[in-house]
Amino acid sequence: MNTKEYFKEQFEQSNVQDRNNLLDVVRRQAFDTFSKLGIPGAKHEEWKYTRISGLFNKEYSFGVNLTQDPLTQADIDAIRLPGHESANELIFINGRFSAQLSIVRSSQLIVLPLEEAARGEYRQLVEKHLGHSSKYQKDGINALNTAFVQAGIFICVEKGQVPDHPVFIYNVADAKAVNVLSQPRTLVCIGEAAQVQIVETFSTLGSQESFTNQVMEIIVEKDAFVEYYKIQNDKANAHQVSTTHIRQIGKSHTHAVTISLNGGMVRNNLNVVLEAAHCEAHLYGLYFQQGSGHIDNHTVVDNVEPNCLSFELYKGIMDDASTGVFNGKIFVQPQAQKTNAYQSNKNVLLSREASVNTKPQLEIFADDVKCSHGCTVGQLDEEGLFYLRSRGIPEKRAWSLLLQGFTMDILEKIKSPAIRTYVDGLIAERLEFRSHGQQEID
Amino acid sequence: MLNIRNLHARIDGKNILKGINLEIKAGEVHAIMGPNGSGKSTLASVLAGRKEYEVTEGSVDFLGKDLLDLSPEARAGEGLFLAFQYPIEIPGLSTTNFIKTAVNEVRKYRGENALDAVGFLRLMKEKMAIMNIDQSLLSRSLNEGFSGGEKKRNEIFQMAMLQPRFAILDETDSGLDIDAIRIVANGVNKLRNKDNAVLVVTHYQRLLDYIVPDFVHVLYNGRIVKSGTKELALELEERGYDFIRSENHIGEEVK
Numbered sequence: 001m002n003t004k005e006y007f008k009e010q011f012e013q014s015n016v017q018d019r020n021n022l023l024d025v026v027r028r029q030a031f032d033t034f035s036k037l038g039i040p041g042a043k044h045e046e047w048k049y050t051r052i053s054g055l056f057n058k059e060y061s062f063g064v065n066l067t068q069d070p071l072t073q074a075d076i077d078a079i080r081l082p083g084h085e086s087a088n089e090l091i092f093i094n095g096r097f098s099a100q101l102s103i104v105r106s107s108q109l110i111v112l113p114l115e116e117a118a119r120g121e122y123r124q125l126v127e128k129h130l131g132h133s134s135k136y137q138k139d140g141i142n143a144l145n146t147a148f149v150q151a152g153i154f155i156c157v158e159k160g161q162v163p164d165h166p167v168f169i170y171n172v173a174d175a176k177a178v179n180v181l182s183q184p185r186t187l188v189c190i191g192e193a194a195q196v197q198i199v200e201t202f203s204t205l206g207s208q209e210s211f212t213n214q215v216m217e218i219i220v221e222k223d224a225f226v227e228y229y230k231i232q233n234d235k236a237n238a239h240q241v242s243t244t245h246i247r248q249i250g251k252s253h254t255h256a257v258t259i260s261l262n263g264g265m266v267r268n269n270l271n272v273v274l275e276a277a278h279c280e281a282h283l284y285g286l287y288f289q290q291g292s293g294h295i296d297n298h299t300v301v302d303n304v305e306p307n308c309l310s311f312e313l314y315k316g317i318m319d320d321a322s323t324g325v326f327n328g329k330i331f332v333q334p335q336a337q338k339t340n341a342y343q344s345n346k347n348v349l350l351s352r353e354a355s356v357n358t359k360p361q362l363e364i365f366a367d368d369v370k371c372s373h374g375c376t377v378g379q380l381d382e383e384g385l386f387y388l389r390s391r392g393i394p395e396k397r398a399w400s401l402l403l404q405g406f407t408m409d410i411l412e413k414i415k416s417p418a419i420r421t422y423v424d425g426l427i428a429e430r431l432e433f434r435s436h437g438q439q440e441i442d
Numbered sequence: 443m444l445n446i447r448n449l450h451a452r453i454d455g456k457n458i459l460k461g462i463n464l465e466i467k468a469g470e471v472h473a474i475m476g477p478n479g480s481g482k483s484t485l486a487s488v489l490a491g492r493k494e495y496e497v498t499e500g501s502v503d504f505l506g507k508d509l510l511d512l513s514p515e516a517r518a519g520e521g522l523f524l525a526f527q528y529p530i531e532i533p534g535l536s537t538t539n540f541i542k543t544a545v546n547e548v549r550k551y552r553g554e555n556a557l558d559a560v561g562f563l564r565l566m567k568e569k570m571a572i573m574n575i576d577q578s579l580l581s582r583s584l585n586e587g588f589s590g591g592e593k594k595r596n597e598i599f600q601m602a603m604l605q606p607r608f609a610i611l612d613e614t615d616s617g618l619d620i621d622a623i624r625i626v627a628n629g630v631n632k633l634r635n636k637d638n639a640v641l642v643v644t645h646y647q648r649l650l651d652y653i654v655p656d657f658v659h660v661l662y663n664g665r666i667v668k669s670g671t672k673e674l675a676l677e678l679e680e681r682g683y684d685f686i687r688s689e690n691h692i693g694e695e696v697k
């Protein structure tokens with residue numbers, strides 16, 4: 001079946017009619033957009049190197065609760081990140097929030113079904129911010145998520161509140177029986193002077209195809225601080241487009257770290273819109289891909305107001321026949337004088353089959369700004385390798401140490417020691433395994 | 443211990459070493475002096491196993507083994523150590539972690555058990571005191587942002603930790619003030635015994651006041667053109683390398 005027709009049928013079945021229901025209105029609009037744009041193909045400027053349209057040749061089940069035997073607490077235990085035993089746990093299964101499996105432990109944290117937030121006291125916030133990412137993600141895949149918003153959530157940290165535990169979001173896809181399309185949706189509002197730590201991860205169960213099309217929109221108010229971690233270590237049958245859209249609407253601070261270690265075709269969109277003067281945003285990313293994995297990080301830092309500082313560093317290690325894309329946009333709008341924006345992307349290729357396409361994109365409309373960008377793609381330093389070997393360290397071990405060293409300046413940006421140790425362990429394990437296998441580069 | 447015979451080496455098609463002959467016995471200290479570009483670092487690199495240099499002729503015997511046949515790590519395992527003229531910066535790798543890995547890999551090569559945390563710490567404390575090295579330096583990324591002097595001291599510290607049979611010091615003294623030179627020399631002298639040997643590459647005689655050599659060689663244009671005792675170093679200091687140049691037919695002399 002044609003993709004558009006398939007989704008049209010699904011959309012009509014979901015009965016989105018109510019003109020007085022905010023979500024219905026938003027969804028219908030988004031569906032119209034999707035109908036026009038469809039799934040982005042290789043001709044779309046932003047999707048040149050990441051071809052998701054092919055993945056839609058398969059049929060996916062979605063929208064209904066597919067799970068034959070519902071997931072249990074034991075399933076969740078198996079995918080839980082180590083440490084933070086008292087974290088707040090929000091669990092999505094096949095894109096739908098599961099209140100039953102989720103636990104909110106911090107009294108400073110409000111978690112509501114998005115439908116409820118759109119009807120109640122948070123209606124204005126939802127109306128104002130839900131779907132703002134579409135101004136940056138002008139494509140059918142973003143619209144597709146919005147068109148099918150169902151069982152999404154609204155997270156709020158009210159003015160001055162600091163939840164005593166981080167918020168862990170587990171996106172679980174149950175692909176044991178059928179191919180599954182998951183479309184989790186979250187809107188987060190971080191009130192004035194509030195602080196929160198969000199950690200997101202993705203897990204696919206079973207070996208059928210899993211496609212996750214996720215959108216999270218985060219609003220950061222004056223004097224607020226958000227720490228956001230995305231940890232992707234899923235299987236080769238797990239594909240995803242994961243959009244994180246952060247609006248800093250008051251003078252505030254964002255610290256985002258994206259770690260991508262595994263998966264099939266993975267596309268991340270990270271947008272940070274600096275809508276108030278003196279905002280600060282730090283964006284870090286580390287990807288280490290193997291097999292035929294594909295990792296695409298598209299980032300946008302949009303300086304709307306003056307005197308903002310953004311610092312961005314993404315580093316990649318590409319092994320086997322993996323492919324990578326980095327596209328970093330920095331916009332400096334006419335009134336955003338005294339912008340400081342730094343961007344850097346560094347890649348190491350471990351095999352001749354691996355490749356990276358990296359592209360900084362600066363669009364500067366103000367004159368008094370400091371912007372810099374740089375990217376490198378190369379092999380590891382032979383001099384360093386010789387230095388280590390000359391001290392008795394065998395070649396493969398020396399490689400591992402150099403690669404681990406390469407990841408270090410990103411890893412140390414993970415402020416939670418438990419998460420940092422966990423990620424470091426995953427990398428060390430992979431390097432250890434690699435150093436016992438065949439060496440591609442002599 | 444080390445026997446270099448008619449060693450020729452080149453890089454990028456350019457012949458650098460043009461027939462080096464040198465024998466170093468256990469217990470000896472040799473110094474190699476010579477003008478910039480004469481091939482001193484090339485000789486050190488070839489001995490340590492840097493693969494960019496191609497050995498076109500000659501042989502090197504180290505403790506009964508064909509040195510040129512061994513990987514760089516095996517050479518270290520056999521007891522060879524090179525203190526680099528320009529130590530490499532390795533971002534993200536802590537100096538302690540690096541040295542611990544090196545020490546235990548070398549022990550493994552020699553069929554010894556890995557040092558446990560306590561044993562390693564004890565060894566490190568002892569050598570840190572000798573080299574006047576601070577803990578804070580060792581927890582930083584290897585050589586990253588180290589001053590010239592810190593890098594050189596770190597090289598000799600590594601040497602002290604690895605306890606090699608044969609150490610080559612490639613201009614370890616350059617850029618060091620006199621106090622630092624004393625510390626470095628003290629570290630080297632602590633290593634000296636009847637079973638070990640040291641090859642000191644230097645421009646200046648002053649290091650040799652502290653590490654007194656048994657033999658001094660002059661390397662010029664890829665060949666050892668003159669050998670002597672420590673007095674030769676003094677003579678070079680006084681008269682410069684020109685007197686070597688002015689001695690005629692250098693090329694033929696050493697054929």
Ligand SMILES: Nc1ncnc2c1ncn2[C@@H]1O[C@H](COP(=O)(O)OP(=O)(O)O)[C@@H](O)[C@H]1O
Pocket residue numbers: 453454456458476477478479480481482483484485
């Ligand atoms: N990687 C290289 N490529 C080309 N030439 C080199 C390289 N390394 C050294 N050389 C040349 O080899 C010669 C000897 O260099 P080197 O061994 O460093 O001398 P020294 O240590 O005595 O100053 C010099 O002429 C230098 O330019």
Ligand SMILES: [Mg+2]
Pocket residue numbers: 482483484527612613
């Ligand atoms: Mg030199």
